[in-house]
Amino acid sequence: MSSSTSTAWKGHKLILALALGLLGSFALAQDVTLQVPAGLIAGNAATIGTNGSGSATFYLVGPAASIKREVELGREISLAAKDLQAAGRYVAVVCSSNCTSQVFFVAPGKPVDLSFIVHPSRAPVAENEAISGVALTFDEFRNLVVTPSTVQFQWSTKGSNPMSRSSQTREGIAWFRTSSGKTAGPLQISAAIGNDVSTRRVVQQVASIPCNLRIKGQRTAKGILVETEPIRDCSGNPVPDGTVVTFTARDGAKMSTVDAPVKQDVARATILAKGPVTISAASGVAMGNELRLSGKE
Amino acid sequence: MKRTLPIVIAIATVTVFLMFVGLTSVGQSRGTVGINSGGALPGFSSDTSTPEKALNNFLLDVQKRNWGRAFANTDRTSDAINEQSFIQDWVGSSGGLRSFSALEHFDTRPLHATDSEAQIRVHLHWTTPVGPVEDVRDFRLRHHDDSWKVVWDETPRPNVPAQIVPVNYLRWDLVTGNGSDEWGAHNVDAPHVRIVSMNAVDSSEGVVIMGEVVNEDTVPAFVNVNAILLNGNGGTIDDESSFDKILHVLLPKQVSPYRVDFPHISLSKIKNVRMDVKATLVPASSDPVIGVMNQKLETDAQGHTVLHGELMNESGETVNIPHVIASFYDNSGKVVWVSDGYVEKALLPQSTEAFAVEIPQSVAGKVQNFHVVVNQYSLERS
Amino acid sequence: MQTRFHKRVEFAALLLTLIAGGFWHPALAADSSPGVTLNVSKANPRQVEPLTESAILRDYKFAWGSLGAALQSNSLAPLNGPFVGEAASHLAAEVKTQQQNDLTLRYANQRHKLEAVFYSPEGDIAELHDTAEYDFEILAGGKSIHSEHAVVHYIVLMTPGADRWVIRHLQAVPQF
Numbered sequence: 001m002s003s004s005t006s007t008a009w010k011g012h013k014l015i016l017a018l019a020l021g022l023l024g025s026f027a028l029a030q031d032v033t034l035q036v037p038a039g040l041i042a043g044n045a046a047t048i049g050t051n052g053s054g055s056a057t058f059y060l061v062g063p064a065a066s067i068k069r070e071v072e073l074g075r076e077i078s079l080a081a082k083d084l085q086a087a088g089r090y091v092a093v094v095c096s097s098n099c100t101s102q103v104f105f106v107a108p109g110k111p112v113d114l115s116f117i118v119h120p121s122r123a124p125v126a127e128n129e130a131i132s133g134v135a136l137t138f139d140e141f142r143n144l145v146v147t148p149s150t151v152q153f154q155w156s157t158k159g160s161n162p163m164s165r166s167s168q169t170r171e172g173i174a175w176f177r178t179s180s181g182k183t184a185g186p187l188q189i190s191a192a193i194g195n196d197v198s199t200r201r202v203v204q205q206v207a208s209i210p211c212n213l214r215i216k217g218q219r220t221a222k223g224i225l226v227e228t229e230p231i232r233d234c235s236g237n238p239v240p241d242g243t244v245v246t247f248t249a250r251d252g253a254k255m256s257t258v259d260a261p262v263k264q265d266v267a268r269a270t271i272l273a274k275g276p277v278t279i280s281a282a283s284g285v286a287m288g289n290e291l292r293l294s295g296k297e
Numbered sequence: 298m299k300r301t302l303p304i305v306i307a308i309a310t311v312t313v314f315l316m317f318v319g320l321t322s323v324g325q326s327r328g329t330v331g332i333n334s335g336g337a338l339p340g341f342s343s344d345t346s347t348p349e350k351a352l353n354n355f356l357l358d359v360q361k362r363n364w365g366r367a368f369a370n371t372d373r374t375s376d377a378i379n380e381q382s383f384i385q386d387w388v389g390s391s392g393g394l395r396s397f398s399a400l401e402h403f404d405t406r407p408l409h410a411t412d413s414e415a416q417i418r419v420h421l422h423w424t425t426p427v428g429p430v431e432d433v434r435d436f437r438l439r440h441h442d443d444s445w446k447v448v449w450d451e452t453p454r455p456n457v458p459a460q461i462v463p464v465n466y467l468r469w470d471l472v473t474g475n476g477s478d479e480w481g482a483h484n485v486d487a488p489h490v491r492i493v494s495m496n497a498v499d500s501s502e503g504v505v506i507m508g509e510v511v512n513e514d515t516v517p518a519f520v521n522v523n524a525i526l527l528n529g530n531g532g533t534i535d536d537e538s539s540f541d542k543i544l545h546v547l548l549p550k551q552v553s554p555y556r557v558d559f560p561h562i563s564l565s566k567i568k569n570v571r572m573d574v575k576a577t578l579v580p581a582s583s584d585p586v587i588g589v590m591n592q593k594l595e596t597d598a599q600g601h602t603v604l605h606g607e608l609m610n611e612s613g614e615t616v617n618i619p620h621v622i623a624s625f626y627d628n629s630g631k632v633v634w635v636s637d638g639y640v641e642k643a644l645l646p647q648s649t650e651a652f653a654v655e656i657p658q659s660v661a662g663k664v665q666n667f668h669v670v671v672n673q674y675s676l677e678r679s
Numbered sequence: 680m681q682t683r684f685h686k687r688v689e690f691a692a693l694l695l696t697l698i699a700g701g702f703w704h705p706a707l708a709a710d711s712s713p714g715v716t717l718n719v720s721k722a723n724p725r726q727v728e729p730l731t732e733s734a735i736l737r738d739y740k741f742a743w744g745s746l747g748a749a750l751q752s753n754s755l756a757p758l759n760g761p762f763v764g765e766a767a768s769h770l771a772a773e774v775k776t777q778q779q780n781d782l783t784l785r786y787a788n789q790r791h792k793l794e795a796v797f798y799s800p801e802g803d804i805a806e807l808h809d810t811a812e813y814d815f816e817i818l819a820g821g822k823s824i825h826s827e828h829a830v831v832h833y834i835v836l837m838t839p840g841a842d843r844w845v846i847r848h849l850q851a852v853p854q855f
Binding site for chain 2: 207243258
Binding site: 057059061062063064065066067068086087088089091093095099101103105108117119120132134136142143144146170171172173175177 | 724765768770772773776777780781782784796797799800801803804819824825827829831834836848851853
C-alpha cells in the first residue's frame with residue numbers, strides 16, 4: 001500500500017470510528033431501566049422502579065394527563081391513584097443524560113356505573129320490536145369495562161308483571177329489544193349489574209293510529225257542527241289530544257275541509273254549507289263514516 | 298385639504314341630486330309590451346277625459362297615498378262607503394299582509410268601453426315582506442259631467458259582533474330540563490316525521506320536487522324538507538329547502554304538502570334525488586282552527602285554472618297573515634302540483650276571507666282532487 | 680489520491696453520523712392527514728348504511744387530525760366538535776397538563792384500520808376497533824424525549840351529533 005493510500009484510509013477509518021462511536025454512545029447511555037408492575041388497574045396507586053444513581057426528570061404521559069417530576073435514580077417513583085385514573089396506554093420516561101422510556105397499560109376497574117340509552121321516548125302501542133335499549137358498563141372513573149359482565153334488563157307497566165332478560169356484555173356493551181305493550185302509558189325500563197348498580201328509563205307508550213272513526217253532525221245557526229265519537233286506536237286506547245282529524249264536506253261541485261284537533265277524545269268543526277251536503281272524516285289512514293245532511297230550509 | 302374639500306362638496310351635491318330624482322320618480326308604473334302602462338310623468342295630470350287617463354291618475358294617487366284626491370275621483374255606489382273604508386280597502390288592517398305592502402307598479406288593459414261606461418283590467422304589482430304579489434282586478438269607470446270616474450262598489454267588511462269566544466285550544470310547551478349531562482338520561486326523541494310521497498317534474502322555471510309529509514308522532518313537530526339533486530356520478534348538483542312551501546308546524550297525524558324549487562335546472566341532468574326531512578320539538582298551539590270552505594276549481598277571466606275558496610277563522614284570535622298551500626292530485630292519488638298564495642287581508646275571528654291559487658295549464662288537465670292547508674302568522678304570537 | 684471506493688466509504692460514514700446524531704427530523708417525513716379504512720361487515724345487530732359508513736370514516740379521520748393538532752400545539756380549539764363526553768374531557772385534561780409541564784406530543788404518519796363491531800338497533804351508537812399505527816414522539820421543552828413507531832389498539836365509541844359523528848370514548852387496550 002502506498003503512503004498516500006494509507007493516509008486516506010486512516011482518514012476514512014477515523015470517520016467510521018466517529019460514527020460508530022456516536023452510535024455506541026447511545027448504547028452506553030441506555031443504562032437506566034424502568035420496572036413497571038404488570039396488571040395495573042385504574043385508580044390504584046403504583047410505583048415504578050429505577051436503577052442507576054443521580055437525579056433525573058420523570059415524565060408520565062397518559063390518556064388524560066401528563067406529569068413531570070424530579071426524581072432520584074435508584075429509588076422507586078410513586079404514582080398516586082389520581083395519576084392513573086384513566087384506563088389506556090401510558091408512556092413513562094426518565095431523562096438524565098439521556099432518556100429511557102417504558103410503555104404500559106392501565107386496565108379499567110370493576111363495573112360500578114351504567115350508561116343506559118333507550119329508544120324511542122314515545123312508542124306506539126302493540127308494535128313489534130319497537131323498543132330497544134343499549135347498556136354500557138363503566139368503572140368508577142368512567143373507563144369502559146371491556147371484560148364481560150351480566151346486565152339484567154327489566155321492564156314493566158303499571159299493574160302488570162315485570163318482564164326481564166339477561167345479557168352478557170361484549171366489549172362493554174349489552175342490548176335488548178322488545179315489543180311495545182297494548183296499553184298506553186309509561187313503560188319503566190331498568191338495566192342493572194348485580195344488586196348495586198342500576199339505571200332506570202321511561203318510555204311513553206302512546207296510542208297508535210285511530211281506528212273506527214265515526215262522526216255525527218247537525219245544522220246550527222253558524223253552520224254545520226260536526227263532531228266525532230270518542231276516537232280510539234285498535235287496542236282501545238284514546239288517541240292523544242291534538243291528533244288532527246280532517247273533516248271534508250262535498251256540496252255539489254264545491255268542497256270544504258277543516259283540520260280540527262282532537263280534544264278530550266273528540267274532534268269538532270263548523271262547516272259552512274247551505275245545500276245538501278255529504279260529510280266525511282279521516283285521521284291518518286283511518287277513514288270514518290259518511291254523513292248526509294239535506295239542504296238548509 | 299384644499300383639493301379634498303371641492304371633491305367632497307361635489308360628491309355630496311351629486312348624491313343629493315340623485316336622491317331627489319329617486320324620491321320624486323318613485324312609483325312610476327312600468328310598461329309591458331302590448332299593454333298600456335300608467336303615465337310616467339312625475340308631475341300629476343288632472344286629465345280625466347278618457348277612462349285610461351282617469352284610471353291611471355286614480356292608481357297613481359293610490360300609489361302615492363293621496364287618499365283624499367283618489368277618493369274624490371270615485372263614483373260610489375253606496376252611502377256606506379266612506380273614505381275610511383276606502384283607505385282600509387287599499388292599505389289593509391288588523392296587521393294583514395297588505396298593511397306591510399306597497400304598490401310598486403301597475404299595468405292596465407282596456408277590456409271594453411262605450412260613451413258612458415268602460416271596463417279596464419289592471420295587474421297590480423305589490424311588494425310585500427313575503428315577496429312580490431300580483432293582483433288582477435277589473436275596474437269599472439263611468440262618464441259623469443265630462444269626466445270619467447272609477448266606480449267604487451267595495452262594500453265595507455261587516456263588523457264582527459262583540460262576543461265571548463272560549464279560549465280552550467290545546468297548547469304544548471317544551472321543557473329542556475336542567476339535570477345532569479348523563480348520557481341517555483335526557484331521552485326525548487325528535488318527532489317522527491315521514492315523507493309519504495315525492496314527485497319530481499320539469500316546469501317552465503326549472504325542476505320542482507313536491508309531495509307530502511306526515512307527522513306520525515303524538516307531539517307537534519317543526520318540519521323542514523330538503524332535497525339534494527345528484528348527477529350520474531353521485532355528485533351534488535344542487536340542494537334546496539322547501540322554505541315557506543310547507544306547513545312548518547305539524548300537529549300529530551297532520552299531513553302537509555311540500556314543494557322544493559330548483560330554478561334553471563333540467564330533469565334530464567338528474568340521476569337521483571335525496572330527500573331529507575328534519576323535525577324538531579317545538580312549543581305549539583292547535584289554535585286557530587281555520588276551515589277552508591267552498592273550494593272549487595275554475596277557469597278565470599284570463600283563462601288560468603284557479604282554485605278558489607274561503608278561509609273561515611273558527612277561533613277567537615285574528616290571523617294576521619294567512620298562507621294557503623294546496624296540493625293537487627291525479628286520479629291515482631299522486632301529487633302532481635303544489636301551489637301556494639298569501640291572503641292579503643287579515644282573517645278576523647269568526648269571519649271569512651277569500652283566497653285563490655293558480656295551477657299551471659300543463660298540470661290542470663291531470664287534476665282530479667286537491668287538499669288545502671293553511672299556514673298562519675299571528676302578530677300576538679311573534 | 681482517493682479511490683472511488685474510499686469516497687463511497689467516506690460518504691456512508693458521514694451519512695451514518697448524521698443519522699446517529701439525530702439530525703433526521705421526523706417532521707420531514709410527517710403526513711398531516713391520517714389514513715383511515717373502515718370495515719363494517721361485522722357490525723351488528725344493525726347493518727351500517729352506506730351513508731353512515733362514509734360519514735363515520737370522514738368524521739373519524741377529521742377527529743384524529745384534530746387530536747394530533749391539539750396535542751402538538753397544546754390548544755383546546757381543535758377538540759371542539761369532534762369529541763364529546765369522556766373523550767373530550769380526557770383530551771382537554773391532557774392538553775392542560777401538557778401546557779403546565781411544557782410537553783407536546785406528535786402523532787405522525789397515522790394509519791387507522793377501523794372495524795365496526797357494534798351498531799345499535801336505533802343507529803345511535805357505534806363501537807369500533809381501531810388498529811392505529813403512527814410515529815409517536817414526546818417533546819419536553821421542544822426536545823424529543825421519546826419516539827417510537829407505535830401500533831395501538833383502541834376501542835372507540837361514536838355517536839351521531841348535530842352534523843357529524845363524534846367520538847365519545849377512546850380507550851387504548853393491549854389487544855382486542
